[in-house]
Amino acid sequence: MHHVLIINGHQPFPTSSGSLNAAFVERAKRLFEDSGWIVRSRRVADGWDTEEEVRNQLWADAILFQFPLNSMGLPWPLKRYLDEVYTAGMDGRLSKGDGRSRKDPSRQYGSGGRMTETRYMLSLTLNAPGSAFNNPEQVFFEGRSVEELLWPIHLNFRFFGMQARPSFAAHDVSKAPNIEADFERFDDHLKQAFSPGGSAA
Secondary structure, eight states: EEEEEEOOOOOBBTTOHHHHHHHHEEEEEEHHHEEEEEEEEEEGGGGGOOHHHHHHHHSEEEEEEEEEOBBBBOOHHHHHHHHHHHTTTTTTTTTTSSBBBTBBSSSSSTTOOOTTEEEEEEEEEEESSEEEEEEETTTTTTOOHHHHHHHHHHHHHHHHHOOOOOOOOEEOOOOOOOHHHHHHHHHHHHHHHHHHTTTTT
C-alpha cells in the first residue's frame, strides 16, 4: 500500500481563485485513490500544524506539489510551508543537518537528507506559453527549460534526499488555455511518474 501527500500551494487573489489548481489536485486524488493509494492532502492557504506536516512528510512515499508560478517561483504560503516544515525536520527526522561533520570533512554539503525513499513531483500552472522555453531565440528565458526555472525549488528537496520526478506544466492558462488537453497530459504524466497502482517506480 502506497501513501501520497498532495499539497495545493495556491494563494487566492482577487484575480485568481485557484479553481484550476484545485481541479488538478482533485484529479490527482481520484487517480491515486482509484489505483489503491492512500491519499492525504493539504491546502496551504488554510494553514497547517508544523509537527503534523513533518509526520505527513515521513508518512508519504510520494509527494505532489501543485501550484501556480508566482513571480517566477513558489507562492508565498507554499514557500512558508516549506521553510517551517522542513526546518522543523532538520532535527534529524527529515535531515541530519547539511550532512557535514567536523569529524569527517570529506562529507559533502547537502548529503544529510533522510528522505531518500521519497519521490516528489512539481506540477505548476503558468501564463507563459510552452514556446517561451527551450528556445534560444526567446529573449526572456533565453533558451532555458521549465526545470531550469524550477532548479532552486528542486535543490530544496534534493537537500533532504528526495527523488525528483519530471515536472508537469500547464502553459498559457490565462491567455490561451487548453485545459482538457492539459488534464489528459496530467493523467498520463502522473501514471508515468509514480506508476499509481504499481510499484511506485
